[in-house]
Amino acid sequence: MARWEPGARERLVVAAVELFTEQGYDATTVAQIAERAGVTRSTFFRYFPDKRELLVAGQDTLSRLLTEGIADAPVGASPLEAVAAGLERASSAMGAMNRELGPRLKAAVAASAELQERDALKSVGLAAAMTTALVARGVPDPTAQLAGELGVLAFKRGYAQWSESDADEALAPYAVAALNELRKATAALG
Missing domain, CATH: 1.10.357.10 (Tetracycline Repressor, domain 2)
Structure with a gap:
């Protein structure tokens, strides 16, 4: 995964909004968001404490x-x-x-x-x-x-x-x- 590439935070937000829209907030996992953004779960947690906080990025x-x-x-x-x-x-x-x-x-x-x-x-x-x-x-x-x-x-x-x-x-x-x-x-x- 390309966790070192710039723009990880922005990619996470875009991935989350796409997934929330496609399958709903409750059905979306942090792992799915990280995968869609091309980063690891640990990279996700460097930027956000949980998926709900993506909303207020x-x-x-x-x-x-x-x-x-x-x-x-x-x-x-x-x-x-x-x-x-x-x-x-x-x-x-x-x-x-x-x-x-x-x-x-x-x-x-x-x-x-x-x-x-x-x-x-x-x-x-x-x-x-x-x-x-x-x-x-x-x-x-x-x-x-x-x-x-x-x-x-x-x-x-x-x-x-x-x-x-x-x-x-x-x-x-x-x-x-x-x-x-x-x-x-x-x-x-x-």
Whole structure:
């Protein structure tokens, strides 16, 4: 097996999503994922503690990029303008592989309660990261929490639209457009 070849982590994620889609999450084993990725089981465990964690591959990077974008937003930016800056920064790390995996990953999550739970925890973590970054900018906690939650929702909606689109565009415009739609929707709440 080619465990020494670069890109093992990415190959593991692709293999897992393919297998989850083909045969379901519960029926997929770590050994099958490793074999499909062309690595050993021990290589799998160097990258992931279990198959469920494949779903959140890159979450730390995504959280870091969101918070860096928020921190680097212009002084005087509103909380949602800062979140938009975070979304733009995080979106810059999303490439063709992310786009291709989007619909298949969505289907795999929809078919597994365990993956739905892990996906929910991922959302909580991303919202907490954005909230912390906004509080560090001086945004009051309740406002920061709401803006962080809207940021997660905007990212998810934008990502879904982007991954299902045929247009050859970056993710950022989709995520920022979703945030703007949510901003308008909150005004209708009264």
